[in-house]
Amino acid sequence: MKRVLGFVAVMCIWASAAGAADFKLYGSYWNTTDLDDAFGGGIGVAFPLGATPLSISLAGTYYQELNDDPAEALFDDDEGVFQEESLKIVPLEAGLQFNFAPTGPFDAWIEGGFTYFLLDTTRSGFTVDDETGWHASLGSRFGSREGANFFAEALYRSTEATLVRERRNDNLDLRDEVAIDLDGFSVNAGILWHW
Numbered sequence: 001m002k003r004v005l006g007f008v009a010v011m012c013i014w015a016s017a018a019g020a021a022d023f024k025l026y027g028s029y030w031n032t033t034d035l036d037d038a039f040g041g042g043i044g045v046a047f048p049l050g051a052t053p054l055s056i057s058l059a060g061t062y063y064q065e066l067n068d069d070p071a072e073a074l075f076d077d078d079e080g081v082f083q084e085e086s087l088k089i090v091p092l093e094a095g096l097q098f099n100f101a102p103t104g105p106f107d108a109w110i111e112g113g114f115t116y117f118l119l120d121t122t123r124s125g126f127t128v129d130d131e132t133g134w135h136a137s138l139g140s141r142f143g144s145r146e147g148a149n150f151f152a153e154a155l156y157r158s159t160e161a162t163l164v165r166e167r168r169n170d171n172l173d174l175r176d177e178v179a180i181d182l183d184g185f186s187v188n189a190g191i192l193w194h195w
Contacts, residue, residue: 021045021048021194021195022046022055022141022192022193023043023044023045023192023193024042024043024045024046024059024151024188024190024191025042025043026041026061026151026188026189026190026191027040027189028040028041028042028061028063028186028187029187030063030157030184030185030186031184032181032182032184033183033184034180035087036065037065038064038065038089039064040062040064041062042059042061042062042188044058044059044060044093045058046058053098053102054097054099055096055097055102055109056094056096057093057097057113058092058093059091059092060090060092060093061090061091061093061186061188062090063088063090064087064088064089065086065087086122086123087119087121087123087161088120088122089117089118089119090117090118091116091117092116092117093114093116093135095111095135096111096112102145103145105142105144105145106140106141107140107141107145108138108139109137109139109140109141109153110136110137111135111136111137111138111139112135112136112137113134113135114134115133115157115159116130116131116132117130117132117161117182119131123163125165125167126164127163127165127166128161128162128163128164129161129162129164131160131161131182133157133158133160133182134159135155135156135157135158136156137153137154137155137156138153138154139151139154140153141192145194146194148191148193149191149192149193149194150189150190151188151189151190151191151192152187152188152189153187153188153189154185154186154187155185155186155187155188156183156184156185156186157182157184157186158182159183160179160182160183161179161180162178162180163177163178163180164176164178165178
């Protein structure tokens with residue numbers, strides 16, 4: 001949690017020093033290869049590189065694995081929307097973004113960059129280490145350049161994590177490792193403010 005708060009603090013300090021920035025607040029859905037569906041939310045900021053169409057983009061999103069039937073769980077007090085024993089993932093992303101019409105009422109962008117995955121699990125007896133990977137995205141903003149706008153973007157993230165289970169059996173220390181493929185598409189949608 002300290003690393004996430006540190007990342008948010010760096011984004012805020014950098015945004016205030018840059019003078020001009022786009023701030024995003026959004027909900028997110030992610031479908032990974034091995035974990036199926038995850039849902040969460042995040043924040044992001046993009047800093048224009050002068051008068052060019054390029055920006056440096058930073059974002060952090062929190063995900064948790066969804067229940068097998070999350071829509072039904074919304075209306076059932078005995079069952080949660082998220083799995084009780086699940087993997088929690090916070091991708092911290094830094095990328096280079098190209099904006100096609102940065103000053104217009106509609107702007108589309110493409111982005112590619114580096115992702116650091118903070119991983120944690122509530123599964124009993126398992127541990128997991130943080131991982132690195134990459135991401136690519138395509139997005140758009142709708143509305144007046146000044147003030148609040150709606151935005152949506154599609155991302156593809158790629159990394160592989162390893163769940164480790166250590167146990168003792170007949171006076172032997174056993175270590176089981178299970179590879180988890182976290183490649184998959186994600187969709188973010190929310191509000192973008194420019195200042």
